[in-house]
Amino acid sequence: MALVSTSTCPHCGHPAELSFRSPDRNRRTSAEAFDYHRCSACALIFVAEDIEDLSAYYPAEYHVLPSESEMRRIAGHERWRMDFVLPWVQGGRLVEIGPGWGVFALLARDAGFAVTGIEMDDRCCDHLRDVLGVEAIHTDEPERALAEGPPASVVAMWHVIEHVRRPFELVAVAAERLEPGGVLVVATPNPGALGFRLLGSRWPHVDAPRHQYLIPARALTEAAAAHGLERVALDSDDPGSRGWNTFGWTHALRPGHVGDAGRVPELAGAVVARLVRPLESQAGRGAAYTAVFRKPLS
């Protein structure tokens, strides 16, 4: 009997097969190895096993809660994120899924949006309410919280969709909840990245098992289009994606030390990123991409 591990693609329903296996190389929360399957049709990559409680793989230090002044300093470097929102929408209700400690929520609030964060970490929820003064909903079922809330002019997910259990349901609910003319902003690791081609399962953005999905931009675009959303922007060389290029090379050089790689790997990672920059800056080759999907006005 052939022992080929197969499953069904949660996006398009075609057969998927084992692509690679990876332990938690970034944070070493467990000794197990996780099977990632790849869809034969749409190239979606996903953890084959449905892990009901993913919280076990998020160590206590996953979220560091900065002071307001530290947040302001960081937010100063992150203003580019609003460039993916403001050309299309300038106000209204902005829902961020998985804001963490809320640097984007802060930028959006300061730009005049009424911000709601839907967040699975309760300490982050307290921080969002107490330090930022924005609404925070504590849940690990974001699609439900989004569906039960009022309509929104913006739904944003910065490096979140790859973590959730049902990403395509989240896209469907976001499309349903958006007001006409509203936008869904999604940034996520890019399985078309140069780094993934070269490093395979050792690419730090595999981040097993926290990254449950590596979603090709094309599959995400199809999913959004199936719910009436039109892609109006796609960039794998925006400032965020460029930062993830360097992160990828740094942590490939020193696995197991996320956030604390040390000066030498950090310098070496920056040098490698500089050397391969002509390749990684090509369309579709950066470590991540940011996409904007718009709901038509009528």
Ligand SMILES: [Zn+2]
């Ligand atoms: Zn598929």
